Amino acid sequence: MGTTNSAAAGRFTRESSPLTQPMMHGTAPLTARLEPWMEKVISDPDLCQELIKQYGSPLNLHDYSSMGRNIAELRAAAEAHEIDFQIYLARKANKTLGAIDKAIAEGCGIDVASFHELDQCLNRGVPTERLIVTAAVKSAALLRLAVEHGVVISLDNVDEATELLEIAGESEQRVAVALRLASDNPAIPPTRFGLKADQWLSFLEQADKPGKLKVDGIHFHLNGYDGSQRALLVAESLELIGDLRELGQEPAFVDMGGGIPMSYLDDENQWAGFWEALAELPEGDESLTWKSDRLGASGPEASSAVYPFHQKVIRGGWLQQVLETKDSATQKTIAQMLRERGIQLRCEPGRSLLDGCGLTLAEVAFTKTRSDGAPLVGLHMNRTQCRSTSADFLLDPLLIPTGSGRQEREPCDGFLVGAYCIEEELILRRRFEFPLGVGKGDIVAFPNTGGYLMHIIESASHQLPLAKNVRLEGRETILDGIDEAGASLR
Numbered sequence: 001m002g003t004t005n006s007a008a009a010g011r012f013t014r015e016s017s018p019l020t021q022p023m024m025h026g027t028a029p030l031t032a033r034l035e036p037w038m039e040k041v042i043s044d045p046d047l048c049q050e051l052i053k054q055y056g057s058p059l060n061l062h063d064y065s066s067m068g069r070n071i072a073e074l075r076a077a078a079e080a081h082e083i084d085f086q087i088y089l090a091r092k093a094n095k096t097l098g099a100i101d102k103a104i105a106e107g108c109g110i111d112v113a114s115f116h117e118l119d120q121c122l123n124r125g126v127p128t129e130r131l132i133v134t135a136a137v138k139s140a141a142l143l144r145l146a147v148e149h150g151v152v153i154s155l156d157n158v159d160e161a162t163e164l165l166e167i168a169g170e171s172e173q174r175v176a177v178a179l180r181l182a183s184d185n186p187a188i189p190p191t192r193f194g195l196k197a198d199q200w201l202s203f204l205e206q207a208d209k210p211g212k213l214k215v216d217g218i219h220f221h222l223n224g225y226d227g228s229q230r231a232l233l234v235a236e237s238l239e240l241i242g243d244l245r246e247l248g249q250e251p252a253f254v255d256m257g258g259g260i261p262m263s264y265l266d267d268e269n270q271w272a273g274f275w276e277a278l279a280e281l282p283e284g285d286e287s288l289t290w291k292s293d294r295l296g297a298s299g300p301e302a303s304s305a306v307y308p309f310h311q312k313v314i315r316g317g318w319l320q321q322v323l324e325t326k327d328s329a330t331q332k333t334i335a336q337m338l339r340e341r342g343i344q345l346r347c348e349p350g351r352s353l354l355d356g357c358g359l360t361l362a363e364v365a366f367t368k369t370r371s372d373g374a375p376l377v378g379l380h381m382n383r384t385q386c387r388s389t390s391a392d393f394l395l396d397p398l399l400i401p402t403g404s405g406r407q408e409r410e411p412c413d414g415f416l417v418g419a420y421c422i423e424e425e426l427i428l429r430r431r432f433e434f435p436l437g438v439g440k441g442d443i444v445a446f447p448n449t450g451g452y453l454m455h456i457i458e459s460a461s462h463q464l465p466l467a468k469n470v471r472l473e474g475r476e477t478i479l480d481g482i483d484e485a486g487a488s489l490r
């Protein structure tokens with residue numbers, strides 16, 4: 001293994017508490033905020049070893065207790081403004097059944113994005129009024145299932161709405177829908193999702209003569225995490241609700257979708273420092289990232305190609321800002337406007353609800369050097385198993401020294417590579433230091449992977465099995481059998 005001799009590495013200091021002397025960190029550290037349950041797991045090498053032995057590598061561990069805290073934070077902000085409020089967990093962010101169960105136990109609903117997601121929730125006994133179908137593309141089977149059970153469907157386009165009317169023609173009942181609204185406001189970036197208000201209004205007037213569609217609410221979901229954009233869209237949705245009431249509809253909610261921000265790391269200076277160091281990095285210098293990858297940033301500004309892993313205003317504080325935003329036309333706050341019209345505000349957080357709920361363990365398979373001498377640490381894992389659509393997952397993993405020969409180890413550094421037969425098969429794109437060395441049989445823990453990172457793009461390429469999902473209850477583990485057993489918890 002190579003030793004650290006990079007210019008960048010020396011510039012960073014890391015606060016080392018005696019309890020958590022890091023055995024692994026980025027050459028520019030990005031220290032994850034850990035939940036107490038994660039700290040417990042990481043500080044128990046025997047447990048980690050047993051789990052990997054029993055379930056294989058990598059392994060996704062879950063403890064859903066943090067979800068309750070995350071939910072309470074959002075509800076407190078809504079209660080302070082005395083608005084009617086409901087949360088729907090975005091199912092696509094995590095595929096375990098435990099996530100559904102926890103959200104339902106907390107009194108939330110579920111936002112589903114496919115036939116299987118809906119079918120599974122229904123089989124699990126989720127009450128229909130606590131479901132919404134927001135799939136971007138909906139199969140006839142999905143539409144039929146939703147109609148059959150009276151689950152609200154968020155309509156995206158006219159073809160879909162027409163198909164739904166055909167399906168609804170077979171039944172006596174009116175069909176509960178939400179209209180997915182694409183903003184007319186030039187301040188909002190263009191979106192592929194939904195239709196503009198006037199398109200929906202003319203569709204209803206022309207195509208829904210028998211009044212089959214019962215418009216229960218307005219739905220939107222914006223890219224990014226900007227609270228002021230959400231406030232603009234809530235106001236625009238309330239305007240559309242006014243027009244719909246004139247058509248005899250009685251919409252009762254505005255659903256502002258997901259994108260409620262969270263923060264993965266506490267140290268703002270670390271986050272800023274990482275991007276500064278990356279910007280200063282000479283071309284070809286691999287002291288920070290593989291092949292001096294800029295991770296989508298061309299200048300000193302942080303990249304828009306990755307999630308903002310450090311954010312100041314998150315969840316409750318963020319919702320409060322949205323609710324306190326004043327509409328420029330009426331000078332009333334969003335909360336006031338919702339209250340006056342008796343409209344419920346809904347949201348569909350995925351990532352920020354699953355904050356603190358997941359941890360991924362993977363076993364070190366080998367250490368070696370690239371043909372030019374660059375140090376590599378190979379994991380029993382592939383890069384689809386800790387990744388979102390972001391250019392990289394920017395948190396330091398933790399090293400659990402379960403391998404042999406620890407006495408003879410030397411401090412070293414290296415890149416984490418995975419199982420796919422591709423040169424660019426990096427688990428993470430950053431370079432890591434191992435102050436006490438690293439070796440075959442050690443375990444690497446990726447913190448806070450429950451929202452998207454463990455599931456959203458995972459693939460079984462090379463016929464490598466998907467990672468097992470396990471719920472932790474103390475030292476007890478319960479296999480969440482979604483991968484193998486469909487709708488039953490094993």
Ligand SMILES: *Cc1c(COP(=O)(O)O)cnc(C)c1O
Binds near residue numbers: 348
């Ligand atoms: C993905 C998605 C969400 C969840 O977004 P987060 O960023 O995880 O909060 C909510 N609603 C819809 C319609 C989505 O597509």
